[in-house]
Amino acid sequence: MDVVWMLLLLLLFPLLMWTSSTFVFYFKKFFYVAWMMFLAIVGIPICLLKSGGRDVENMRIIRSMVRHVKYLFGLRIEVSGWEHLQTEGPYVIISNHQSSLDVLGMMEILPDRCTTIAKKELVYAGTVGLICWLAGIVFINRKKTSDAKSVMADAAKTMLDEQIRLWVFPEGTRNQNGDLLPFKKGAFHLAVQAQVPIIPVVFSSYSSFYLRKEKQFKSGVIRLRILPKIETKGLTSDEVSCLSDQSHSLMRTAFLEISGLVAKSNGPLKH
Numbered sequence: 001m002d003v004v005w006m007l008l009l010l011l012l013f014p015l016l017m018w019t020s021s022t023f024v025f026y027f028k029k030f031f032y033v034a035w036m037m038f039l040a041i042v043g044i045p046i047c048l049l050k051s052g053g054r055d056v057e058n059m060r061i062i063r064s065m066v067r068h069v070k071y072l073f074g075l076r077i078e079v080s081g082w083e084h085l086q087t088e089g090p091y092v093i094i095s096n097h098q099s100s101l102d103v104l105g106m107m108e109i110l111p112d113r114c115t116t117i118a119k120k121e122l123v124y125a126g127t128v129g130l131i132c133w134l135a136g137i138v139f140i141n142r143k144k145t146s147d148a149k150s151v152m153a154d155a156a157k158t159m160l161d162e163q164i165r166l167w168v169f170p171e172g173t174r175n176q177n178g179d180l181l182p183f184k185k186g187a188f189h190l191a192v193q194a195q196v197p198i199i200p201v202v203f204s205s206y207s208s209f210y211l212r213k214e215k216q217f218k219s220g221v222i223r224l225r226i227l228p229k230i231e232t233k234g235l236t237s238d239e240v241s242c243l244s245d246q247s248h249s250l251m252r253t254a255f256l257e258i259s260g261l262v263a264k265s266n267g268p269l270k271h
């Protein structure tokens, strides 16, 4: 009896994969999470053996272990502007954030000694949470601005003391609305406090292959554009808003361009 069920399931699976794009969507999502969890199980002891604990150097291990994942999902990643990452010392990378798939593009270009700022909930994501902690990811509580601010002020000091680069998603949440959300200020305060440059990175829209609401997940291309660095030397907290607006405008132009989209309006974004 068990064998009959097994055979039925084995027949049903390719049938569903062939006929239902919703089934493909859920299967790929499940497989993505499960595969990352599995990679983390393998990666955790390697991190522990190599560095003995929480250390930004563990990001190298994650980076090399994640690079093949794009092939499993038929995704091609095209990077332009590599030369802009040839910057010595610490800096803040800012990028738009569409989905947990961003990790794939991130690992494609992640510089050495670069970790990221993430919501604190991620630390509870099983083995993925643990490997993120081991790789020095800075966790913030987005609901408590004062806590988040003080964690980020500490991070500004650590960046300089330990020569660390930080990747921040200034939209503050995942967004697939075909445009960029207004930016939160943390990334810019961080760069100004540490007096380090900002390097904007833009991911093209995933809408041609990944649509969360419509439950679609096909093969596709992710274009990543690294933009020239923006210096913050001599800037003070008074100039943070201006810095944020300037970055937003540069990134929005690049986003629309590499996504083949036209701006919905010429005026400021309203949400």
Ligand SMILES: CCCCCCCCCCCCCCCCC(=O)SCCNC(=O)CCNC(=O)[C@H](O)C(C)(C)COP(=O)(O)OP(=O)(O)OC[C@H]1O[C@@H](n2cnc3c(N)ncnc32)[C@H](O)[C@@H]1OP(=O)(O)O
Pocket: 036, 037, 039, 040, 041, 043, 061, 062, 065, 066, 097, 103, 116, 117, 118, 119, 122, 128, 131, 132, 140, 141, 142, 145, 148, 149, 150, 152, 153, 168, 169, 170, 171, 172, 173, 174, 183, 184, 185, 186, 187, 189, 190, 240
């Ligand atoms: C081998 C196995 C592998 C397995 C897989 C491994 C995965 C590998 C790793 C990859 C991990 C990727 C993880 C991705 C996770 C991404 C995320 O979690 S995104 C969400 C979290 N990130 C953020 O939220 C960052 C962006 N947010 C901010 O910077 C916010 O500003 C904030 C600090 C959270 C505060 O939020 P909020 O109060 O809502 O926002 P504001 O309007 O910006 O600020 C209010 C006020 O405070 C001032 N201010 C903000 N920050 C500071 C500061 N640091 N210092 C001083 N003042 C600050 C700001 O200026 C505002 O005041 P104003 O007067 O209005 O200007």
Ligand SMILES: CCCCCCCC/C=C\CCCCCCCC(=O)OC[C@@H](O)COP(=O)(O)O
Pocket: 032, 033, 036, 037, 097, 099, 100, 101, 103, 119, 122, 124, 125, 126, 128, 172, 173, 174, 175
């Ligand atoms: C036992 C716990 C089970 C938890 C399972 C979930 C684990 C996720 C596992 C694998 C995914 C791989 C890479 C994950 C890293 C990316 C995380 C991410 O993108 O978080 C979203 C966050 O930026 C914004 O969140 P919101 O849109 O504000 O919400």
